[in-house]
Amino acid sequence: MIKITLPDQSIKQFNPGITGLEIAKSISEGLARNVLSISVNGETRDLHRPIHEDARIKLHTFDDREGKATMWHSSAHLMAAAIEELYPGTKFGIGPDIDQGFYYDIDLGDRSISSNDFEKIEQKMLEIARRKEPFVRKEIPKKEALEYYSEKGDEYKVDLINDLEDGTISFYTSGNFTDLCRGPHLPDTGTIKAVKLLNTAGAYWRGDESRKQLTRVYGISFPRQKMLKEYMEMLEEAKKRDHRKIGREMELFAFSAKVGQGLPLWLPKGAELRENLEKFLKQVQRKAGYKPVISPHIGHKNLYVTSGHYEKYGEDSFRPITTPSEGEEFFLKPMNCPHHCEIYKNKQYSYKDMPVRLAEFGTVYRYEQSGELHGLTRVRGFTQDDAHIFCRPDQVKEEFIAVIDIVLHIFKALDFSDYSVQISLRNPANKEKYIGSDENWERAEKAIIEATEEKGLTGEIVTGEAAFYGPKLDFMVRDALGRKWQLGTIQVDYNLPERFDLEYTGADNLKHRPVMIHRAPFGSMERFVAVMIEHCGGNFPLWLTPDQAIILPISEKYEKYAKKVFNLLNNYEIRTLIDERSEKTGKKIRDAETRKIPYMLIVGEKEEASETISVRKHGEGDIGVFSVDAFAKLVEEETLKMIQP
RNA sequence: GCCGAUGUAGCUCAGUUGGUCAGAGCAGCUGAUUUGUAAUCAGCUGGCCGGGGGUUCGAAUCCCUCCAUCGGCUCCA
Numbered sequence: 019m020i021k022i023t024l025p026d027q028s029i030k031q032f033n034p035g036i037t038g039l040e041i042a043k044s045i046s047e048g049l050a051r052n053v054l055s056i057s058v059n060g061e062t063r064d065l066h067r068p069i070h071e072d073a074r075i076k077l078h079t080f081d082d083r084e085g086k087a088t089m090w091h092s093s094a095h096l097m098a099a100a101i102e103e104l105y106p107g108t109k110f111g112i113g114p115d116i117d118q119g120f121y122y123d124i125d126l127g128d129r130s131i132s133s134n135d136f137e138k139i140e141q142k143m144l145e146i147a148r149r150k151e152p153f154v155r156k157e158i159p160k161k162e163a164l165e166y167y168s169e170k171g172d173e174y175k176v177d178l179i180n181d182l183e184d185g186t187i188s189f190y191t192s193g194n195f196t197d198l199c200r201g202p203h204l205p206d207t208g209t210i211k212a213v214k215l216l217n218t219a220g221a222y223w224r225g226d227e228s229r230k231q232l233t234r235v236y237g238i239s240f241p242r243q244k245m246l247k248e249y250m251e252m253l254e255e256a257k258k259r260d261h262r263k264i265g266r267e268m269e270l271f272a273f274s275a276k277v278g279q280g281l282p283l284w285l286p287k288g289a290e291l292r293e294n295l296e297k298f299l300k301q302v303q304r305k306a307g308y309k310p311v312i313s314p315h316i317g318h319k320n321l322y323v324t325s326g327h328y329e330k331y332g333e334d335s336f337r338p339i340t341t342p343s344e345g346e347e348f349f350l351k352p353m354n355c356p357h358h359c360e361i362y363k364n365k366q367y368s369y370k371d372m373p374v375r376l377a378e379f380g381t382v383y384r385y386e387q388s389g390e391l392h393g394l395t396r397v398r399g400f401t402q403d404d405a406h407i408f409c410r411p412d413q414v415k416e417e418f419i420a421v422i423d424i425v426l427h428i429f430k431a432l433d434f435s436d437y438s439v440q441i442s443l444r445n446p447a448n449k450e451k452y453i454g455s456d457e458n459w460e461r462a463e464k465a466i467i468e469a470t471e472e473k474g475l476t477g478e479i480v481t482g483e484a485a486f487y488g489p490k491l492d493f494m495v496r497d498a499l500g501r502k503w504q505l506g507t508i509q510v511d512y513n514l515p516e517r518f519d520l521e522y523t524g525a526d527n528l529k530h531r532p533v534m535i536h537r538a539p540f541g542s543m544e545r546f547v548a549v550m551i552e553h554c555g556g557n558f559p560l561w562l563t564p565d566q567a568i569i570l571p572i573s574e575k576y577e578k579y580a581k582k583v584f585n586l587l588n589n590y591e592i593r594t595l596i597d598e599r600s601e602k603t604g605k606k607i608r609d610a611e612t613r614k615i616p617y618m619l620i621v622g623e624k625e626e627a628s629e630t631i632s633v634r635k636h637g638e639g640d641i642g643v644f645s646v647d648a649f650a651k652l653v654e655e656e657t658l659k660m661i662q663p
Numbered sequence: 664g665c666c667g668a669u670g671u672a673g674c675u676c677a678g679u680u681g682g683u684c685a686g687a688g689c690a691g692c693u694g695a696u697u698u699g700u701a702a703u704c705a706g707c708u709g710g711c712c713g714g715g716g717g718u719u720c721g722a723a724u725c726c727c728u729c730c731a732u733c734g735g736c737u738c739c740a
Contacts, residue, residue, distance in 0.1 A: 121735095132667075219735025220666025227737055231666050234735070262732095266674080275713090275731050327740060334738085353740055387664050387738060388731095396739080485740085573697040600697075608701035622699060632700080640700060 023074040038065040039205065042077050052079040052241070054209065055088035055202045062088070064155060064202040080241050090115035092153060092192075092204040093143075093213060093239035094122050099151075099195035100142035101235075105129060110197070111174040111223060111232050119238030123221050125174065126233055136215040139235075143213045150208035151193040155201060157186040163198065174223065174232075212246035213239040256499055261551035262393040268556055268614065270547070270564075271394065280391040280398035282544060290564040290593075292543050296379055298431065298561075298661060299403055299539065302424055308377040308405055313357035315381060319347040324517055325356040336385050354380035355511075355536060358406045359518040362532075367522040372532065373409035373417055379543070380404050394548035401543045407535040408520065411458060414533055415465035418491070418508060422473050425493055425506045425539045431661045432550060433559060436496040439477035441466055444484040452486050454512030462510045462533070463489050487513030493539075497553035505546060506539040556614050557636070561657040568595040568615045569631075570606040572622030579626040583619065583646055590650040594619075611636060619649070 019031045022041060032041065038056030042049045042065075056065055057076040062084050069075075078085035094113035101108055101124060111123030131139075160179060167175040175198050179187060190199045192207055204210070214237060221234040240246045257263075265271045270288030277283060284292060300310070316339060322328040331352065338347040351357065358376045367374060381401045390396055409417050429437055443463050444452045452459065466489055470477065477494075484490060488510035494502055511534040514520075521529040540546035550558070560566060567587065571580040580596050587594045595615070597606045603620065610618045618634040625631055630643045633652075644652070 130667080217734050218667065221736045222665080225737070227665070231736075233666080236735080273731090279731070325740090331740060335740095355740090382740095384739075389664065389666095389736080390738065392733090570700090572699055575697070600695095602696095602698050602703060603700060604698090605702055606700090611701055618700080620700065624699085634700060 020069065021072040022069070023072075025076050032069075034070045035068040037068055038063070038075070038077060041075065045077075049077065049079070053077045054079055054085040054204055054241075057084060062202050064153070064205070066205050067155070067202075080245075087115045088202055088204060089210065089239060089241065090120040091202075092207070093210055093237065094120040095153070095190065095192055095195065095197055095199070095203070096143050096146060096207055096210060096213070096239075097139065097215070097235065097237055098122050098124070098197065099146055099193055100139050101131075102195055103146075104139060104142055105131070109172045109174055112178070113197070119216065119236060121234050121236045123174075123223070123232040123234050125230070131233065131235070132218060133215075140213050140215055143210075146193055147207040147210045147213070149193065150206045152206040153201075153203035154191045155203075156189045156191065158189060160184055160187055163187045163189070166196075167198075177224075209241055210239050211241055212243045213237060214246055214250070252499060256501070256552075259499070259552045259555045260393075261395075261548040264551050264556040265394065265548075270551070278398070279388065280386060280396070282394055282397055282399070287564040288547070291558065291562060292547060294562050294564075295540070295543065295546070296403070299428070300377075302427060302663075303375075303377050303405065306375070306420060306424060307373075308375040311358065311361050311376045311378050313351070313354060313361070313378060313380060315351050315383075316348045317351050317357060319349060321356045321360070322349055322352075325359070325514060326517060327352060327356070334385060336383060350383035351380070352382050352384050354378055354382065354402060354404045355406055355514055355534070356518075358404075359514055359520060359534075362406075362408055362520055363518060367408075367532075369410060369522055369524045369530070372522060373407050373413055374532075375405060375407045377405035394544040397544055400545070402538050403540040403543060403546075404536070404538050407537065408515070408522075408532040409535065410522070410530070411461055411533050414462055414510060414535070415469055417535055418465055418469040419472060421508050421535070421537045421539075422469060422475070422491075425508075426473070427663050428506075428539050429493075429495065431559070432553075432562070433660070434495040434497075434553065438494050439470055439475045440483075440492045440494065441470060441477060441479045442483035442485075442490045442492065443479060443481045444489065445482035448482070452484065453516070454488065458512055458533070459489070462512075466491055466508075466510070485509060485511075487511045495549070495553075497549065498555070499552075501552075503549045505541050505549065507537065507541065509536045510534075511536055557616075558614075559660050560616050560653065561660055563614075563616060564593065565595050565613070565615050566593045566653065567617040567619055568597055568610050568613075569619045569621060570597050570603060570610065572603055572620065574598075574600065576621050576623070576626055580621050583621060583631055586646045587650065590653070592650060592653050607634065617649075617653075 020034050022030050022032055024030065030044070039050060039053065042053040053065060055078045056063055057078065058069060058073045078088065080086055080089055091114065094115065098110055098113055105126060107127060109125040111125065113122035114120065160182065163179050164176060167179065178198060187198065188200060189196055190201060190203055216236045216238060219234045220231045222231050223229040238249060240249065265288065268287060269285045270291060271285055272283045273279070274283060319328060319338060322332070335352060336350050338349050340347055361376055362374060379401050381399060383399045386396060386398050407417050444459060470491065490507060490509040492504055493506040494504050496502055515531050515534050520532055522532055524530045569580045569583055571577050577598060584594055584596055597610065599606070607618060614636060616636050620632040620634060630645055631649060633641050633644050633649060635641050
């Protein structure tokens with residue numbers, strides 16, 4: 019007998035050779051129906067692979083990440099099988115599962131497929147799925163594997179196998195499709211009940227621009243038809259919330275081919291929204307001891323030679339601007355830190371002055387490849403809510419904690435309740451890649467880890483993901499649709515203080531090198547506004563939204579009273595509009611609702627007589643009659659609730 | 664930059680195989696209406712069918728090219 023330890027620490031005894039599926043059956047029929055794969059001592063495996071020794075196991079269903087991965091990976095094989103049947107002679111690259119579904123990179127030779135062909139392929143996939151073709155694992159020597167694919171003429175698989183270590187290689191066969199694959203897979207194709215191909219794209223073989231471009235077909239699959247329906251509805255909802263669409267509808271921002279691609283134009287309402295965000299952060303930062311600074315939009319080439327950016331990005335940036343007579347070269351500012359280093363250098367500092375925190379909403383320009391541009395999330399000109407903290411090495415941790423506090427405060431004010439962090443550390447096996455002393459790295463990494471622990475942040479630590487100049491902490495949020503976005507970042511930097519020869523005088527009267535912390539809680543205003551729009555679908559928090567209330571007079575007769583209310587609300591600094599059109603109240607309400615204005619204030623005969631307003635809340639309806647003062651109080655409370663620390 | 668797709672009024676979209684095909688709804692403007700919690704009625708103005716070139720007796724429709732947008736790839740200080 020072997021001992022199988024389940025995740026709840028209970029131990030069950032089985033005969034050696036038991037399979038995951040049999041274990042599942044011994045627990046419950048329902049689990050046996052839904053289980054997709056199994057982890058054995060931390061390694062994800064096929065359900066039907068026998069287990070011969072004591073092991074800790076976990077059974078995976080579609081509810082967990084591993085189960086989804088198995089379903090989608092097997093679906094990639096299923097799609098490949100369907101494509102091979104429909105387009106014989108197709109060569110296959112790689113076909114992994116991804117965050118949302120799967121893809122397969124294929125080489126169709128002279129043919130091509132487009133979304134018009136999707137239905138045909140989906141039908142073929144379902145046809146094969148219904149045959150319940152088992153996924154059969156086979157291990158064969160590398161040499162045989164090479165012969166098989168050489169004969170088949172599939173150079174991509176040959177390429178992949180050549181990179182594998184000598185020995186046996188695993189293959190999976192389902193029906194007449196055999197694929198080089200580590201696994202694991204579903205027991206058979208029958209578990210795949212619903213498939214949908216989503217789009218196609220070009221993808222370089224092995225991600226290498228110089229190699230051949232294959233056709234990548236994306237798809238997703240589910241164990242139930244209903245789940246596919248829900249997924250498609252989620253996609254629809256995401257489409258409705260697309261910040262490019264809402265940005266146009268709500269007149270927040272626009273692009274103009276004449277101004278240039280990737281250069282956003284902030285319209286009055288968008289500018290208002292952004293200013294509200296900036297005002298909020300400026301206030302928070304002032305309290306946290308930041309000093310505002312302002313630096314120009316261009317900088318001398320020498321600045322970027324010193325910072326190292328010229329060497330690294332000079333060729334791939336906008337061409338330099340040269341002066342007519344002297345021929346001096348200037349670059350559009352791609353980041354604020356070099357300027358801020360020079361601001362720091364303008365003065366001598368004692369250890370008692372540290373930390374020095376310089377903040378700027380600095381607009382930067384970066385050349386992004388044309389195909390990369392995307393709405394407000396990827397642009398060529400954007401504004402960072404940037405700040406650089408120059409501190410002593412022993413202050414890194416407390417500064418980190420203070421920055422985390424700011425980030426969390428912002429998340430609360432903007433209703434992002436689901437967030438996590440990623441700590442990126444250096445790869446200790448490859449220290450040459452990084453600059454800065456071991457001591458400083460260890461201190462900084464320890465500081466980041468401790469700071470996140472003290473703040474109770476959940477997240478993962480990834481070694482080898484640090485920048486060459488220091489470790490970093492990135493914040494990820496999930497929006498209302500469960501999509502993950504990377505927002506703020508905090509980075510420790512040993513490089514720039516060195517390059518700019520920054521120093522402060524210590525208690526020992528010697529010169530010391532400060533540590534620099536880059537931080538941007540929003541990241542960029544453009545990107546953040548985009549995420550914000552998609553998170554709330556354009557229904558911004560009251561304190562942020564460009565127009566907070568709109569007065570709807572029942573008829574022209576009450577315009578005078580409407581103006582009076584308007585003036586009173588102005589005194590309370592409530593951003594208010596009046597709808598003076600000769601429309602019926604129903605129409606005015608409908609329009610205000612579509613414009614996503616939080617409060618509609620209806621004024622007619624009754625209200626004028628009693629000096630009140632009838633308040634209707636967006637998305638909710640009539641909430642009763644208020645005096646202007648009472649309404650102002652309501653707005654104030656709702657605002658404070660969000661933005662107070 | 665690369666692969667693929669798309670581009671018709673401010674917005675959303677119709678326009679069969681090239682031959683009254685330049686249209687609709689919303690928005691906008693004008694007038695009437697003076698309105699009570701998600702659309703009052705009527706009339707009118709909007710487009711060189713993304714730009715340029717070509718094929719043709721004839722192009723929104725076919726071809727080339729450029730531009731922009733979309734989905735990815737590569738990139739992202």
